[in-house]
Amino acid sequence: MPSSKLASLGEAVELVEDGAxxxxxxxxxxxxxxxxxxxxxxxxxxxxxxxxxxxxxxxDVLAAAGALRGVRAAMATFELYGLMPTLRxxxxxxxxxxxxxxxxxxxxxxxxxxxxxxxxxVRGVLxxxxxxxxxxxxxxxxxxxxxxxxxxxxxxxxxxxxxxxxAHYCDEYGNCxxxxxxxxxxxxxxxxxxVIITAEQxxxxxxxxxxxxxxxxxxxxxxxxxxxPGGAWPTAMYGLYPADYDAIREYRDYAREGRAREWIEGRLxxxxxx
Amino acid sequence: MESLKPRPTDVMVKCLAELIxxxxxxxxxxxxxxxxxxxxxxxxxxxxxxxxxxxxxxxMPVVERVRVEPSSxxxxxxxxxxxxxxxxxxxxxxxxxxxxxxFFGAAQIDxxxxxxxxxxxxxxxxxxxxxxxxxxxxxxPLVKRILIWARHDRRTLVERVDFVTGQGRWRVERGLETxxxxxxxxxxxxxxxxxxxxxxxxxxxxxAQAESGFKLLVPEEPRVIEPPDELGxxxxxEHDPEGLRYxxxxx
Numbered sequence: 116m117p118s119s120k121l122a123s124l125g126e127a128v129e130l131v132e133d134g135a136x137x138x139x140x141x142x143x144x145x146x147x148x149x150x151x152x153x154x155x156x157x158x159x160x161x162x163x164x165x166x167x168x169x170x171x172x173x174x175d176v177l178a179a180a181g182a183l184r185g186v187r188a189a190m191a192t193f194e195l196y197g198l199m200p201t202l203r204x205x206x207x208x209x210x211x212x213x214x215x216x217x218x219x220x221x222x223x224x225x226x227x228x229x230x231x232x233x234x235x236x237v238r239g240v241l242x243x244x245x246x247x248x249x250x251x252x253x254x255x256x257x258x259x260x261x262x263x264x265x266x267x268x269x270x271x272x273x274x275x276x277x278x279x280x281x282a283h284y285c286d287e288y289g290n291c292x293x294x295x296x297x298x299x300x301x302x303x304x305x306x307x308x309x310v311i312i313t314a315e316q317x318x319x320x321x322x323x324x325x326x327x328x329x330x331x332x333x334x335x336x337x338x339x340x341x342x343x344p345g346g347a348w349p350t351a352m353y354g355l356y357p358a359d360y361d362a363i364r365e366y367r368d369y370a371r372e373g374r375a376r377e378w379i380e381g382r383l384x385x386x387x388x389x
Numbered sequence: 390m391e392s393l394k395p396r397p398t399d400v401m402v403k404c405l406a407e408l409i410x411x412x413x414x415x416x417x418x419x420x421x422x423x424x425x426x427x428x429x430x431x432x433x434x435x436x437x438x439x440x441x442x443x444x445x446x447x448x449m450p451v452v453e454r455v456r457v458e459p460s461s462x463x464x465x466x467x468x469x470x471x472x473x474x475x476x477x478x479x480x481x482x483x484x485x486x487x488x489x490x491x492f493f494g495a496a497q498i499d500x501x502x503x504x505x506x507x508x509x510x511x512x513x514x515x516x517x518x519x520x521x522x523x524x525x526x527x528x529x530p531l532v533k534r535i536l537i538w539a540r541h542d543r544r545t546l547v548e549r550v551d552f553v554t555g556q557g558r559w560r561v562e563r564g565l566e567t568x569x570x571x572x573x574x575x576x577x578x579x580x581x582x583x584x585x586x587x588x589x590x591x592x593x594x595x596x597a598q599a600e601s602g603f604k605l606l607v608p609e610e611p612r613v614i615e616p617p618d619e620l621g622x623x624x625x626x627e628h629d630p631e632g633l634r635y636x637x638x639x640x
């Protein structure tokens with residue numbers, strides 16, 4: 116029998132050390148684990164290395180809180196709301212290092228870690244200048260397929276220290292279900308060293324007995340389970356609530372004026388009793 | 390109903406829509422409100438039937454219910470999807486040569502169709518840190534037809550991109566279709582060079598050339614892209630009642 120992993124936000128945040136590499140669930144303005152991000156800001160985490168395919172709001176909030184030393188992402192965007200208001204400036208000022216990746220290669224790197232391998236080859240990519248960046252960083256290498264001789268890019272395993280995933284429901288052991296778009300969250304859960312699930316709802320394990328689908332995470336993957344209803348706000352939660360675009364635009368306007376911190380404290384941290 | 394008078398953005402929507410063919414597998418990414426509208430236009434106004442996939446992980450949505458939002462990656466844009474088809478799944482299909490059409494933006498694009506979404510200035514000391522290419526570098530070598538949308542001016546259509554995010558030259562040298570719909574014209578990148586295929590109404594060859602940082606080839610008289618008709622405009626407004634498509638300032 117697995118043990119109960121139920122924890123408060125404050126307890127779970129202790130699993131993330133200063134300097135850790137971290138990946139989060141969702142995409143730009145959907146299913147970001149904003150409650151946990153609030154906890155990271157409250158705890159004053161520093162020097163985190165952020166890894167994701169196509170992050171948005173959660174990433175910029177961490178950047179604005181001064182929590183980041185580096186970012187590796189295929190695209191970091193506020194979509195129609197423009198460039199990342201804070202991260203963009205920090206990268207331009209050389210205060211946060213940015214390693215641009217590409218979607219298929221991020222997936223390949225996470226797959227390598229999840230499959231227990233040191234690297235994963237990926238098609239495409241060759242011919243882009245991204246190859247030079249990653250060969251220099253030691254994250255990719257151009258190799259030959261040992262069977263066909265074809266040139267392919269080998270992506271070194273991406274094994275984040277921590278994955279934080281906001282899910283629809285979860286039992287106390289970490290058996291969780293994400294509904295709607297998964298993005299790479301189920302892969303991140305399998306690739307990371309530690310996994311924190313924040314969930315809209317905590318359910319009895321018995322409620323999952325007749326679940327006809329695969330679990331997004333199992334108790335074996337998960338280190339902490341946090342009950343965080345509304346925990347993706349202001350990003351969207353499939354089937355439960357849409358993105359709060361007014362709040363996101365408000366954040367952007369604050370951040371562009373260099374006042375992101377005010378918004379984070381007044382609007383996000385306050386929501387979680389801080 | 391807002392004005393039914395088509396603007397250059399609406400002509401771009403139609404230009405992209407006309408490049409989608411029956412039976413194809415079509416995928417769109419983030420910040421892709423204009424491609425989403427092109428897909429809806431192709432489906433509803435042009436009667437094209439294709440497999441609709443998306444970064445929001447929707448599959449075969451009820452097209453009439455598609456509504457653009459500030460994010461094209463969330464669950465709001467394409468409701469009533471047939472289950473969930475992950476991006477991972479679609480990208481694996483692409484790796485096996487089974488994705489036909491993908492749309493990409495570009496902050497800069499050169500005569501080969503090389504695109505830059507990474508940085509203005511140098512990578513180490515960026516003047517502007519752009520959002521990044523997302524799937525650009527991964528998919529450019531893999532997808533049958535790449536449709537790029539961008540602003541038609543000399544800052545965007547450049548002699549040399551500051552960074553090669555999207556390897557247009559790789560595609561063009563292998564004869565893969567690579568097309569650019571701007572707010573003035575339709576350009577196809579070929580081994581011989583960028584060919585001016587069509588113009589927006591009222592735009593001359595001279596104007597399209599003057600606003601391009603590279604030489605356009607004009608082997609034959611470019612056709613005129615007829616703007617969306619009234620029914621077409623009604624469809625576009627139905628899918629974008631707030632006019633979010635105009636926020637990217639293509640006119």
